[in-house]
Amino acid sequence: MIRAFGYNEFLFLLSAVQWTLMLSVIAFIGGGIVGLFVALGRTSDVKPLRLLATGYIQLFQGTPLLMQLFLVFFGATVIGIDMSPWVAAAVGLTLNTSAFLGEIWRGCIQSVPRGQWEAASSLGLRYPGLMRYVILPQAVKVAVPPTVGYLVQVIKGTSLAAIIGFVELTRAGQIVNNATFQPFLVFGIVAAIYFALCWPLSLLSQRLEARYAAPSR
Amino acid sequence: MALATEPTRNGIAPAMSADVVIRMEGVQKWYDQFQVLKDIDLEVHRGERIVICGPSGSGKSTLIRCINQLERHQKGRITVNGVELGPHHRQLDLVRREVGMVFQSFNLFPHLTVLENCMLAPLKVRGTTKAEAKATAMRYLERVRIPEQADKYPGQLSGGQQQRVAIARSLCMNPKVMLFDEPTSALDPEMVKEVLDTMIGLAEDGMTMLCVTHEMGFAKSVAHRVIFMDRGEIVEQNTPEEFFTAPKSERTRSFLGQILAH
Numbered sequence: 001m002i003r004a005f006g007y008n009e010f011l012f013l014l015s016a017v018q019w020t021l022m023l024s025v026i027a028f029i030g031g032g033i034v035g036l037f038v039a040l041g042r043t044s045d046v047k048p049l050r051l052l053a054t055g056y057i058q059l060f061q062g063t064p065l066l067m068q069l070f071l072v073f074f075g076a077t078v079i080g081i082d083m084s085p086w087v088a089a090a091v092g093l094t095l096n097t098s099a100f101l102g103e104i105w106r107g108c109i110q111s112v113p114r115g116q117w118e119a120a121s122s123l124g125l126r127y128p129g130l131m132r133y134v135i136l137p138q139a140v141k142v143a144v145p146p147t148v149g150y151l152v153q154v155i156k157g158t159s160l161a162a163i164i165g166f167v168e169l170t171r172a173g174q175i176v177n178n179a180t181f182q183p184f185l186v187f188g189i190v191a192a193i194y195f196a197l198c199w200p201l202s203l204l205s206q207r208l209e210a211r212y213a214a215p216s217r
Numbered sequence: 218m219a220l221a222t223e224p225t226r227n228g229i230a231p232a233m234s235a236d237v238v239i240r241m242e243g244v245q246k247w248y249d250q251f252q253v254l255k256d257i258d259l260e261v262h263r264g265e266r267i268v269i270c271g272p273s274g275s276g277k278s279t280l281i282r283c284i285n286q287l288e289r290h291q292k293g294r295i296t297v298n299g300v301e302l303g304p305h306h307r308q309l310d311l312v313r314r315e316v317g318m319v320f321q322s323f324n325l326f327p328h329l330t331v332l333e334n335c336m337l338a339p340l341k342v343r344g345t346t347k348a349e350a351k352a353t354a355m356r357y358l359e360r361v362r363i364p365e366q367a368d369k370y371p372g373q374l375s376g377g378q379q380q381r382v383a384i385a386r387s388l389c390m391n392p393k394v395m396l397f398d399e400p401t402s403a404l405d406p407e408m409v410k411e412v413l414d415t416m417i418g419l420a421e422d423g424m425t426m427l428c429v430t431h432e433m434g435f436a437k438s439v440a441h442r443v444i445f446m447d448r449g450e451i452v453e454q455n456t457p458e459e460f461f462t463a464p465k466s467e468r469t470r471s472f473l474g475q476i477l478a479h
Binding site: 113115116118119120121122123124125126129133134137138141 | 285313320324327328337338383386387
């Protein structure tokens, strides 16, 4: 029988937000860590590393996120690992995020003028120190606005985890809709919640961009 | 080649000729098909000051950038301070920490203060203590006469001040040799003198210096030897007196004619 959309249904949607947020945070942190190595590989002087990182980025940017989630979820089963939708979504989103962040950060690293690398090298700094003390601190300044901006993509991307059965905001919307059969209302509210999460981040990204675009101190 | 005359300017003479800091033998370098360095032979003695000049594209910057391997050479041997530059990083590290370099565009680290710029390499490369690195940094900032700017960021300084900080930053590593790659070319005219004065001060202290520059006044008053390069070759080298008054090659004469004409 069809239920009416009431306060409880709304609360159910709201409580699903925590899973969307948690999945986003995991994808962002995991993707950030892996993405840093992808960016370093992409800007490396070592050709095999560069090719490997490029291939990785191409692979994840050139296929739909949904297919990546499917491949992780069903692929794990094929090789005999029983992976929960939760882990599969976290792994899939982490990999996907790392490829995109890696490519964004590659550009930020390369935006640091060549002279900075040369000055640091000529002072005797080797790659780890050169990166840590000279290049990355300058690249981070450039990287913050697009990275915050990309976080919006990550949050929206988590909605695809609904399809492999992970109950986050979108999946919760489907469940509520199946019971109430008020798709316009239910998905309108789901979309509004996504908007409430993403819009502040977009604004923040724009503000950061304006701030960092100002002449440096 | 042997020096035409024993350099004794300012009472500083390079010690015995065995005291070679940099030796380049048959060094060649290509960018794809284009040969930028053709069979370069050069010996730099301790305490010697050399000015390298030549038209743009003559390979003069590439030559000094090969000494600390910012550019790799493809043929020949480069020995710095007894260390031959080979494919192993350890050798490269040994060389780089003994060779200071000053760039045309300063290349100070914009996210660090002047003091932090000067302390970074001693701390992270030499592993000195913070107090020691700071003391050294302040000593050299005083020497280039800007200790009061220590806590500012490079962006807050004039070009001339930035270049003096860059010199101090290199000196903090206590280098055996200083390479200068057109250090005054990016400066407004009124700031050239303060940088040249700093370099002259270094020269008076007996620093071994290789300077790519078009400041012929500096060459005349400071250099033991002037080298003229054209199309990747060392065309002529001589004492400044001989070089400016009696250039041997036609290419040198025409180059000097162009830069001294105005």
